[in-house]
Amino acid sequence: xxxxxxxxxxxxxxxxxxxxDVSLRVDSGELVAxxxxxxxxxxxxxxxxxxxxxxxxGRIAVGDRELSSPAATVPPExxxxxxxxxxxxxxxxxxxxxxxxxxxxxGARRGGVRGRERAARIAELAELIGLSGLVGRAPxxxxxxxxxxxxxxxxxxxxxxxxxxxxxxxxxxxxxxxxLRREVAELLRAQGTTSLLVTHDQEEALTLADxxxxxxxxxxxxxxxxxxVYQQPASDWVARFVxxxxxxxxxxxxxxVSCALGSVEAAAVGFTPRDxxxxxxxxxxxxxxxxxxxxxxxAAGADARVSGISYAGHDAMLTCDLVTGSRVRMRLPxxxxxxxxxxxxxxxxxxxLAFAA
Amino acid sequence: MTTxxxxxxxxxxxxxxxxxxxxxxxxxxxxxxxxLVYLVVRAGExxxxxxxxxxxxxxxxxxxxxxxGLALAVTATALVLGTAVAVVLTRxxxxxxxxxxxxxxxxxxxxxxxxxYGWLVSFPSLSGFVPSWLLLAAVTTxxxxxxxxxxxxxxxxxxEGVARSLGRGPIGAFFVxxxxxxxxxxIAGSLLVALYALSxxxxxxxxxxxxxxxxxxxxxxxxxxxxxxxTLALLLVVMALVVVAGERGxxxxxxxTTARAVRPRTISRGMLVSLLPVVAAAPVVGVAVPLxxxxxxxxxxxxxxAVDVPRLLGAxxxxxxxxxxxxxxxxxxxxxxxxxxxxxxxxxxSAIESVGYLGHALPGIVVGLSLVFxxxxxxxxxxxxxxxxVFAYAVLFMPKAIGTMRAGLGEVPPRLIAVARxxxxxxxxxxxxxxxxxxxxxxxxxxLLVAIATMKELPATLLLRPTGINTLATELWNRTVVFEFGxxxxxxxxxxxxxxxxxxxxxxxxxxxxxxx
Numbered sequence: 072x073x074x075x076x077x078x079x080x081x082x083x084x085x086x087x088x089x090x091x092d093v094s095l096r097v098d099s100g101e102l103v104a105x106x107x108x109x110x111x112x113x114x115x116x117x118x119x120x121x122x123x124x125x126x127x128x129g130r131i132a133v134g135d136r137e138l139s140s141p142a143a144t145v146p147p148e149x150x151x152x153x154x155x156x157x158x159x160x161x162x163x164x165x166x167x168x169x170x171x172x173x174x175x176x177x178g179a180r181r182g183g184v185r186g187r188e189r190a191a192r193i194a195e196l197a198e199l200i201g202l203s204g205l206v207g208r209a210p211x212x213x214x215x216x217x218x219x220x221x222x223x224x225x226x227x228x229x230x231x232x233x234x235x236x237x238x239x240x241x242x243x244x245x246x247x248x249x250x251l252r253r254e255v256a257e258l259l260r261a262q263g264t265t266s267l268l269v270t271h272d273q274e275e276a277l278t279l280a281d282x283x284x285x286x287x288x289x290x291x292x293x294x295x296x297x298x299x300v301y302q303q304p305a306s307d308w309v310a311r312f313v314x315x316x317x318x319x320x321x322x323x324x325x326x327x328v329s330c331a332l333g334s335v336e337a338a339a340v341g342f343t344p345r346d347x348x349x350x351x352x353x354x355x356x357x358x359x360x361x362x363x364x365x366x367x368x369x370a371a372g373a374d375a376r377v378s379g380i381s382y383a384g385h386d387a388m389l390t391c392d393l394v395t396g397s398r399v400r401m402r403l404p405x406x407x408x409x410x411x412x413x414x415x416x417x418x419x420x421x422x423x424l425a426f427a428a
Numbered sequence: 429m430t431t432x433x434x435x436x437x438x439x440x441x442x443x444x445x446x447x448x449x450x451x452x453x454x455x456x457x458x459x460x461x462x463x464l465v466y467l468v469v470r471a472g473e474x475x476x477x478x479x480x481x482x483x484x485x486x487x488x489x490x491x492x493x494x495x496x497g498l499a500l501a502v503t504a505t506a507l508v509l510g511t512a513v514a515v516v517l518t519r520x521x522x523x524x525x526x527x528x529x530x531x532x533x534x535x536x537x538x539x540x541x542x543x544x545y546g547w548l549v550s551f552p553s554l555s556g557f558v559p560s561w562l563l564l565a566a567v568t569t570x571x572x573x574x575x576x577x578x579x580x581x582x583x584x585x586x587x588e589g590v591a592r593s594l595g596r597g598p599i600g601a602f603f604v605x606x607x608x609x610x611x612x613x614x615i616a617g618s619l620l621v622a623l624y625a626l627s628x629x630x631x632x633x634x635x636x637x638x639x640x641x642x643x644x645x646x647x648x649x650x651x652x653x654x655x656x657x658x659t660l661a662l663l664l665v666v667m668a669l670v671v672v673a674g675e676r677g678x679x680x681x682x683x684x685t686t687a688r689a690v691r692p693r694t695i696s697r698g699m700l701v702s703l704l705p706v707v708a709a710a711p712v713v714g715v716a717v718p719l720x721x722x723x724x725x726x727x728x729x730x731x732x733x734a735v736d737v738p739r740l741l742g743a744x745x746x747x748x749x750x751x752x753x754x755x756x757x758x759x760x761x762x763x764x765x766x767x768x769x770x771x772x773x774x775x776x777x778s779a780i781e782s783v784g785y786l787g788h789a790l791p792g793i794v795v796g797l798s799l800v801f802x803x804x805x806x807x808x809x810x811x812x813x814x815x816x817x818v819f820a821y822a823v824l825f826m827p828k829a830i831g832t833m834r835a836g837l838g839e840v841p842p843r844l845i846a847v848a849r850x851x852x853x854x855x856x857x858x859x860x861x862x863x864x865x866x867x868x869x870x871x872x873x874x875x876l877l878v879a880i881a882t883m884k885e886l887p888a889t890l891l892l893r894p895t896g897i898n899t900l901a902t903e904l905w906n907r908t909v910v911f912e913f914g915x916x917x918x919x920x921x922x923x924x925x926x927x928x929x930x931x932x933x934x935x936x937x938x939x940x941x942x943x944x945x
Contacts, residue, residue, distance in 0.1 A: 146855075148850070148858075162862060173851050
C-alpha cells in the first residue's frame with residue numbers, strides 16, 4: 072500500500088532552515104497537514120519527500136519502497152510522488168490539456184492506442200477538476216483557482232502513490248480559497264490519494280486534514296488529529312500557534328489552578344507540578360462562558376465587565392475586565408451578545424491546560 | 429495570480445553543477461581565451477628587450493597618445509551629451525517621447541566606418557583628430573544615453589524636491605540629489621564608449637588618424653613586422669582591459685531601488701525648440717548626414733550604372749554565409765556557459781563566465797592579429813581559411829549570445845523543472861520539454877545579435893579573410909580608402925539595411941538591451 076513513512080529525517084540546507092529528526096507516518100489514503108509558521112522548514116520537508124533535496128539522516132519510504140536515505144535518493148521522476156507547488160507553476164508554453172497530460176506517454180504521436188488512452192485520461196481529469204471546457208486554453212488565460220486545479224490534475228495524471236501540496240491555496244483570495252480547498256480535500260479522499268498538505272493557515276489545517284503535523288524550527292512539535300492538536304496541545308508554543316489562547320498566571324493545587332478566574336480545573340502538560348507551584352494556565356477563548364450554572368463543574372466563577380466586542384458575524388470575541396484586575400478574552404456565538412459595560416459572571420466549561428511558568 | 433518566490437526555494441537538486449556541463453563550458457571558455465593567451469605567448473617569445481625597444485619608439489608613443497587622447501575626448505563628449513539627452517527625454521514632456529528615445533539609440537546600429545564613409549562622400553577632405561572625435565562621439569553617445577535614461581526613470585525624484593525646498597536651485601538639486609543615483613550608469617556607459625573608441629579601426633583609418641589600431645594594421649600589412657604588431661596589440665589590450673575592469677566595477681554599484689519616477693515637466697515651446705539641437709546632435713551627425721550623403725551618391729546615374737551586380741551579390745552571399753556560421757558557432761560555444769551561469773554560482777562559474785566575455789574587451793584587430801599568429805604557428809592548414817575567420821567572429825561576439833541566453837535560461841523558473849521531474853521526467857527530458865521551448869526565443873535573439881555584429885565587423889575580417897572572400901564591410905572599406913565613393917555606395921546601402929532592419933525587429937524584444945544592437 073502507499074503509506075508514506077518519514078523516519079528521523081534531517082536535511083542540511085545551507086544557511087536556511089532545514090529539518091531535524093522528523094518522523095511521520097501518513098496512512099494510505101490519509102490527508103495530513105504539515106502546519107508551521109513561515110520559514111519553519113515545512114517546505115523543506117516536502118522537497119525532501121519529493122526527492123528534490125537529499126537527506127542528511129533518516130529515511131523516507133512509500134510502502135516498502137525506500138525513496139531517500141543519506142546514501143541514496145531515488146530521483147524525483149522515479150518516486151511516484153506528485154507535487155502541486157505553491158503557485159500553480161503551469162508550463163506556460165503548453166495548453167491546459169498538454170499540462171495535464173505532461174506526464175502521460177504518447178504525446179508526440181496522436182491517434183495511436185496510447186494517444187487515445189492519453190486523450191481519455193486528460194478528458195477524465197479535466198472533468199474531475201470541473202474544467203472540461205478549458206482544455207485548449209493557455210495557462211495565462213486561467214484564473215488563479217483554475218490554474219491550481221490544473222496543477223492538481225497534472226500531478227494526479229500519472230497516478231502518484233503520494234501527492235504533495237505546498238500551500239496550494241495561499242495565493243487565492245479568501246472566498247475562493249475556502250471553496251476550493253474543501254473541493255480539493257473531497258476530491259483527494261474520493262480518489263483515495265495519500266496526501267501531504269503544507270500550510271501556515273491553522274484553520275486550513277484543522278478543517279481539511281485527518282491529522283496535523285505541527286513543525287517549528289525544523290522539528291516536529293506534535294502529530295495528531297485536529298482535535299488533539301487544538302484541545303491538547305503538546306506545548307505552550309503549539310497552543311499559541313494553533314489557535315487563540317487566554318493566558319493567566321496561577322497557583323497549582325490538587326488538579327486545579329487558582330487564578331483571576333477563580334479555581335479552574337486543569338491538566339498539567341509536559342511536567343508534574345507540586346502543590347503551591349506557580350504555573351501558567353491556558354484556555355481557549357470559547358472555553359470561557361457567561362454561565363453561572365456551570366460553576367460547580369469545572370471552575371469557580373469570577374465577576375467581569377465587558378470592555379470590548381470584536382464582532383465577526385458568526386461569533387464574536389469579547390474582552391472582559393475581571394474584578395480581580397486581569398483581562399480575558401472569550402468567544403461567544405453571535406446569537407445574543409451582551410453590550411459593552413454589561414456585567415457578567417464567567418465560568419470555564421472544560422479543564423484548562425497548565426504549563427510550567 | 430500573485431507570484432511570490434521565496435528566497436529559501438532551492439534552484440535545483442543540489443548546488444553543484446553537473447560535471448558534463450562544466451566540461452563543455454570550460455572547453456568553450458578555453459576557445460574564447462585563445463586570442464588573448466596566444467597574444468601573450470607570442471609577446472613572450474618576442475622578449476622583454478624587444479618589447480621595451482618597440483614601445484620606446486617615437487611612432488609608438490604617438491599611436492598610444494593618439495589612442496588615449498581620442499578615447500578621452502570621445503568619452504567626455506559622449507558622457508556630457510548622453511547625460512543631457514537622457515535628462516531631456518526623461519524629465520521634460522516632449523512630443524513622441526518613445527520615438528525620440530528610439531531615434532537617439534539609432535547611432536548604435538551604424539558601424540563607425542559607415543558613418544565615416546557617409547561623411548567622406550560629401551566632404552572628401554575630412555581627416556585627422558576632429559572628425560574622428562566628433563563622429564565616434566556621435567555613434568557612441570547612446571551607450572550613455574540609454575543606461576542613464578533608464579537610471580533616471582528608476583531614480584526617486586522626491587529627493588530633488590527636498591533639495592529644492594532646502595534652497596538649492598534646479599541644477600544644484602540635480603547634482604546633489606539625482607546625479608549620485610545616476611552616476612554608476614553614466615560611468616559604466618562612458619567606459620563602454622572608451623572601449624569602443626580604443627578599439628575602433630575603420631573610422632580612424634578612413635580619417636587617417638594614426639591610433640594604435642591603425643598602427644597595428646599598418647605594422648602588420650605594410651612591413652609584416654610581426655613583433656611590432658604584437659607589441660602594439662598587447663599595449664592596446666592592456667588599455668582595453670583596464671577600461672573593462674573599470675566598467676565592471678561601476679556596473680556593480682548600480683542601485684536596484686525602484687522608486688516613484690519624476691513626472692516629466694512641461695516647458696514652453698520655445699524652450700523645447702532650443703533643446704532640439706542637444707537631442708538631435710548624435711542622430712544627425714551619426715545617422716542623418718551619412719545616410720543623406722550615401723543616398724545622394726547612390727541615386728546618381730553613374731553610380732547606378734557602375735554597380736557590379738555579381739560582385740555585390742557575391743559580397744552579400746559571403747557576408748550572410750559567414751554571419752550564419754558565426755552565429756551558429758557562437759551560440760554553440762555560448763550555450764554551456766550561459767546554462768552554467770544562469771543556474772549556478774561560485775568561483776569556477778564566474779571565472780568561466782568572465783573568460784567567455786573576453787571577446788567583449790578585445791578589439792577586433794587584436795583578435796584578428798592573434799588568430800593570424802595562432803593559425804600560422806599551430807594550425808597552418810587553416811591559415812587564410814574561413815574556419816579561422818568564423819572562429820574570430822564567434823570569439824568576438826560570443827558575449828552577446830551569452831548575455832541574452834543567460835537571461836533567457838535564467839527566466840525559466842527552476843520550479844517548473846522540479847514539477848516536470850515529479851511528474852516523471854528525467855533531467856534531460858525536463859530540459860528538452862520545458863527549458864528549451866521556453867528559452868528558444870533568447871537563443872534566436874542571441875544568434876541574430878551575433879549575425880548582425882558579424883556582418884558589420886571590419887578589422888578582424890580584413891586580417892583574416894581568405895583571398896577571394898569579400899564581405900560588404902571589406903568591399904566598402906577597400907573602395908573608400910581609395911576614394912571610390914560611388915563604387916562603395918551599394919555596399920554601404922546594403923550594410924545600412926542590415927544594420928537597420930534587425931535593429932527594428934529586436935527593439936520589440938524586451939529582453940534585448942539596446943546597447944547590444
